[in-house]
Amino acid sequence: MARVLLKIRGVLFPILLVFLAFPLSSVSAKSSPKARLPWLKGVRYWTAPDHTRVVLDVTGPGKTKVFKLSRPTRIVVDIEGMRVKAPGMERVGDGVVKEVRWAPKGRGVRVVLVIEGDLEHRFFYLKPFMGRTARYVVDVKKPEKVVVREKRQREEAAAKEKKERHFIIVIDPGHGGDDPGAIHNGIVEKRVVFSIAKKLANLLNSTTGFRAYLTRKGDYYLPLRKRVEIAHDYKADLFISIHCNAAPNRRARGAMVFALSNKGATDNVSRMLARIENTADMMEVEFTKKREVNYILLDLAQDYSRVESEKFARLALRSLVRFTGMPWGGVKKARFTVLKNPGIPSVLVEVGFLTNRREARLLRSGLFQTRVAIALADAVEDYFKDKMKPPSPEVMMARAQVGKSRGGEVSSKPVVARPSEGKAKVASGVGGPRVSTKRTGTRQRVAHRRWVIHVVRKGDTLWEISRKYGVKIRTILVANGLRKPTIYPGQRLVLPIARITTL
Numbered sequence: 001m002a003r004v005l006l007k008i009r010g011v012l013f014p015i016l017l018v019f020l021a022f023p024l025s026s027v028s029a030k031s032s033p034k035a036r037l038p039w040l041k042g043v044r045y046w047t048a049p050d051h052t053r054v055v056l057d058v059t060g061p062g063k064t065k066v067f068k069l070s071r072p073t074r075i076v077v078d079i080e081g082m083r084v085k086a087p088g089m090e091r092v093g094d095g096v097v098k099e100v101r102w103a104p105k106g107r108g109v110r111v112v113l114v115i116e117g118d119l120e121h122r123f124f125y126l127k128p129f130m131g132r133t134a135r136y137v138v139d140v141k142k143p144e145k146v147v148v149r150e151k152r153q154r155e156e157a158a159a160k161e162k163k164e165r166h167f168i169i170v171i172d173p174g175h176g177g178d179d180p181g182a183i184h185n186g187i188v189e190k191r192v193v194f195s196i197a198k199k200l201a202n203l204l205n206s207t208t209g210f211r212a213y214l215t216r217k218g219d220y221y222l223p224l225r226k227r228v229e230i231a232h233d234y235k236a237d238l239f240i241s242i243h244c245n246a247a248p249n250r251r252a253r254g255a256m257v258f259a260l261s262n263k264g265a266t267d268n269v270s271r272m273l274a275r276i277e278n279t280a281d282m283m284e285v286e287f288t289k290k291r292e293v294n295y296i297l298l299d300l301a302q303d304y305s306r307v308e309s310e311k312f313a314r315l316a317l318r319s320l321v322r323f324t325g326m327p328w329g330g331v332k333k334a335r336f337t338v339l340k341n342p343g344i345p346s347v348l349v350e351v352g353f354l355t356n357r358r359e360a361r362l363l364r365s366g367l368f369q370t371r372v373a374i375a376l377a378d379a380v381e382d383y384f385k386d387k388m389k390p391p392s393p394e395v396m397m398a399r400a401q402v403g404k405s406r407g408g409e410v411s412s413k414p415v416v417a418r419p420s421e422g423k424a425k426v427a428s429g430v431g432g433p434r435v436s437t438k439r440t441g442t443r444q445r446v447a448h449r450r451w452v453i454h455v456v457r458k459g460d461t462l463w464e465i466s467r468k469y470g471v472k473i474r475t476i477l478v479a480n481g482l483r484k485p486t487i488y489p490g491q492r493l494v495l496p497i498a499r500i501t502t503l
């Protein structure tokens with residue numbers, strides 16, 4: 001128990017408090033009618049690009065009344081038949097919500113959100129489900145013009161990348177905010193998948209010909225339909241949703257990759273999993289209304305993307321098994337909402353089981369997360385290898401111009417002119433995993449087709465590393481998500497290189 005407690009941080013802690021509170025309140029329930037009233041246990045919030053979500057954790061529902069007051073603009077939530085230990089206040093200050101205050105009022109509790117101007121909101125109650133406690137949710141929406149501007153920014157970014165003939169990959173870290181995903185062995189799914197997604201985006205962005213974007217850029221909840229919409233704004237060539245698996249059988253382990261099926265799941269387990277991953281959204285009724293429209297769209301463009309999704313799913317799983325040593329869990333099909341992406345090849349990757357002790361321990365490690373990211377980046381490159389097109393003539397011209405004016409500093413080679421380590425090599429890799437790990441002193445390298453992990457030694461400089469491996473400093477920075485060109489001993493740097501490095 002002590003070990004479990006040590007691992008609990010942030011989001012988990014209030015949830016645990018609620019669990020602990022349950023038996024206590026039910027013991028004293030018979031003593032007086034007031035003792036039966038539910039508790040307001042805590043207030044949490046998450047800032048998303050288009051809204052701020054305030055969650056009131058409760059042990060059960062009360063009778064609610066929600067209204068607005070002005071000067072300053074406030075959203076008032078009165079919950080009759082609810083108790084709270086003490087008044088409190090949470091400063092938010094994210095440009096949408098200034099602060100949240102709560103205090104006992106009459107036979108209930110009053111919660112006040114002080115907000116920035118007359119913003120729209122929605123309010124709903126979520127019953128406890130899948131280990132998550134009951135809650136009231138207040139979403140305060142940013143003005144429509146902000147939402148529209150963000151959408152336009154995505155579309156403009158995509159247009160620019162398309163002009164360069166870059167492939168656009170949208171990476172979707174599952175869950176987020178008040179939806180933590182699976183929690184087992186002290187690991188929270190939303191955190192692990194976010195870390196892997198960021199690593200994958202960095203690797204792809206350091207690779208010529210690719211541009212990666214994340215659906216969620218922080219710890220907040222995004223409805224599944226919104227994730228799909230973002231992929232469409234970016235005109236994604238590929239959509240990868242990243243999740244961790246969980247199963248009642250603690251021995252279950254391995255990687256699985258899912259492609260969409262609109263007929264039904266390949267097996268019962270897949271069906272159940274789709275239900276679990278979709279659950280968070282099914283609770284939020286608003287988005288189900290749009291589903292009808294999406295089904296119609298689906299029919300039009302589904303055939304192409306279904307074949308392509310399955311093709312990438314196989315590449316991704318093969319690569320995951322090869323780079324991480326995780327067992328082959330299978331390429332499967334199920335009705336994941338997040339995969340209903342008309343015209344965009346889409347997969348959902350379950351990178352291992354949090355319910356399996358061994359895999360949970362691996363998934364916690366930064367190095368293993370990097371391996372997962374490398375595996376997926378490698379699969380992406382493989383997938384697009386035969387889809388490469390030279391850049392448009394205008395881009396070639398522009399590049400030639402820039403090259404001239406800078407004295408030929410910019411390569412005049414088209415984007416496609418990458419060393420082609422063709423299919424032959426992949427196909428001939430019969431003898432076991434292609435990742436070889438060697439140790440020389442403090443230096444460990446994972447050598448394979450394109451990626452090397454370099455452990456920084458005392459005295460190493462970025463310049464030396466760059467020269468040694470023939471990788472530009474900028475590329476090293478991007479691949480590792482480094483903002484500043486500073487490195488430290490023991491740091492593991494991923495180096496995208498063009499061939500196998502022998503020691």
Ligand SMILES: [Zn+2]
Pocket residue numbers: 174175181182189243244277
């Ligand atoms: Zn998940």
